[in-house]
Amino acid sequence: MDVDNTLLLPNCEHKTDIKTPFLIGVAGGTASGKSTVCKKIMEQLGQADMDQAQRQVVTIGQDSFYRELTTAEKAKAQKGLFNFDHPDAFNENLMYDTLQEVLKGRIVKVPCYDYRSNSLDHENKLTIYPADVVLFEGILVFYFPKIRDLFHMKLFVDTDSDTRLARRVPRDINERGRDLDAVLTQYMTFVKPAFEEFCSPTKKFADVIIPRGADNTVAIDLIVQHIRDFLNNRSRYGSTTNINHDNTNGIGFRDPDSFMAIRRYSSLCNELTNKENAFFGKHQNRTQH
Ligand SMILES: Nc1ncnc2c1ncn2[C@@H]1O[C@H](COP(=O)(O)OP(=O)(O)O)[C@@H](O)[C@H]1O
Ligand SMILES: Nc1ccn([C@@H]2O[C@H](COP(=O)(O)O)[C@@H](O)[C@H]2O)c(=O)n1
16 A cells, blocks of 8 residues: 555554544535645534644545556546546545554555646655544545445535636636636537536435535535534544444444434434435435536
8 A cells, every 4th residue: 555554643643542533525626625624623513723643623635546657557548538527536544444444443645646747746745643533525525336335424516617717727727727618628528428427426425415515604514514523523532432334334432422412413414405405315416516
């Protein structure tokens, strides 16, 4: 595995001290606002400006798991002829193994992704320290079944496709070193068809669908409150004793406060569903692209 997964923090030396993080998957089409939603969650939880090693909540991007390209593929990518929106563009095994290490409370190092050179930057690795909550965001985080099954909570950022294209064009030109022609050609050739084939169908796996992305402050507040309840519960009851890692409903709480937190969460969900601020599984067909 190409990650430094052998290290344990000093306070995690004994198995009983290891905390399994609450793992949240954040999927959605390109430029839907996945990173912005994660950033807002981190900010509202007072985590954004904190030292990396002290954070209780961390975000990992799926772009760190693009696979290395062959020389021929690199040449194609430079001409905008490589499909970065297809599941085969990712290293599924590395992604799975890394998330397993994260769930075991180990430190992992992941490379940053360089969109200008279409390659992983192994000189510039991000150290992910054990945290209580880990957000994993990317276009296809719910595509691979065994990865999807690792999440305790699944969010889908559902922003209309015109808005996404309107945001992607300036972002790719200003931040990813592309020109207008290349962005539009790539979008029509690969991005849009792959969104429809691989990303959009994963919306059905989401527990919470966030229409309008980061603009949806009500949905973000709700998610933040849920994370706060989880963190408060964990600091009160400690360790992993409050977590059932059973891969069915993902997470189970044994103490009354957590149960009440979940009850509060459910009633907020119902309230939001009625107000059409956030949609849950059964309402997914009502959102449009
Ligand atoms: N609610 C919003 N209003 C305006 N611009 C936004 C909003 N959300 C995201 N953006 C901008 O759109 C672009 C893509 O957002 P980002 O969060 O990076 O999307 P993703 O992570 O899904 O690709 C960025 O330039 C970001 O600043
Ligand atoms: N070398 C690359 C790698 C990926 N992309 C595009 O990035 C998009 C995913 O990132 P978001 O932040 O938009 O979710 C995906 O749609 C790829 O087309 C790229 O252009 N070049």
